[in-house]
Amino acid sequence: MPRYSDADLLEEIRRVADVADTDSAPSLQNFRDHSDIADTTVLRRFDSWNAAVVKAGFEPNDPQQRIPTEDLIAELQRLREAVGHAPTIDEMIEQGNHWPSTYKRRFGSWAEALDAAFDDINGEAVFESRAETEPDDPGTPGPHVSGETLLEDLRALADELGEPPRFKEMVEHGDHRARTHTKRYGSWAEALEAAGLDPDARSGGTQQVSTDQLLADLRRLRDELGRVPTATDVVEEGTHGIATYQRRFGSWSDAVEEAFEESDA
CATH class of the missing domain: 1.10.10 (Arc Repressor Mutant, subunit A)
Structure with missing residues (x-):
């Protein structure tokens, strides 16, 4: 069973629209800036951002008009400087500011987008050679990793x-x-x-984690990080999943409030 229902995701899109104070449908970047839910969860569930915002009750934005072509090219050039080579699709997903499908719609293919951005490479050749020479490199898992x-x-x-x-x-x-x-x-x-694994079944079996354990792990993260942990910190370094906190406390912010008001009292 998914951790977020379709209704949960659509309600989150509406909440982001309110927070971002947009005149139309919220953008994918608005969602990244204002939500603790990963944008990939929405894109995977509804196939595209526009499909998701339509289901949430908005008129879709036109991605071709929303992002200027020069901005798309500038982002490819910025990412190339960051990674040291023509970026792959996965590198755009992980480190870029635009979704690869935007490039495919605008330029026809990822390789043609690379050709438009860089004068010194052949996009198709660079893309294919990296997939062929680095298929098992954990540092650069391209789109060929299933x-x-x-x-x-x-x-x-x-x-x-x-x-x-x-x-x-x-x-x-x-x-x-x-x-x-x-x-x-x-x-x-x-x-x-x-993967069929229970995120709460660590060091002691599959019994439901207690509220005290959930709060203790938030405090552990605070002590290690030197600040109140964010939802991203919990995703990457916590012992329990964000959804576990949301189910137990009603929301992520309520979990943080309970953990640190009690501990500072």
Whole structure:
């Protein structure tokens, strides 16, 4: 069963529209800026951002008009400087500010977008050579890495550890980037669930985690980070999933308030 229902996601889109104070449908960037839910969860569930906002009751924005072509090209050039080579689709998903499908609609293909942005490369050749020469490199998992491969990586590491792995354990021991799992499935807990693993079944079995344990892990993160943890911190470094806090306390903000008001009292 998904951690967020379709109704939950659509209500979150409406909430973001209110917070961002938009005159029309909220943009994908608005959602990234104002929501603790990963945009990939919405895109995976509804196939596209425009399809999601239509279901949420908005008139869709025209992505061709919303983002100028020069901005799309500038973002490719910025990302190339950051990664040291013509960026792959996965690198745009993980580190970029625009969705790869926007480039495909505007330019016809990812390779043609690279050709438009860079004078010194052949986009098709660069893209294909990286896929051929680095298929198993955990540092650059391109679009050729299937979801099942990522899930098998999770299951294999769980077998080695004797329990579902934490985000940091995947960083240290996994065959693919831990962040690729969270981008693909929406959160670390959702990736574990997709692999058939219980995100709460660590160090002691599958019994429901207690409220005290949930609050204690938030305080542990605060002590380690030196600040109140964000939802992203919990996704990447927490012992329990964000949805567990939301179910138990009603919302992420209520969980934070209870954890730190009590501890500071």
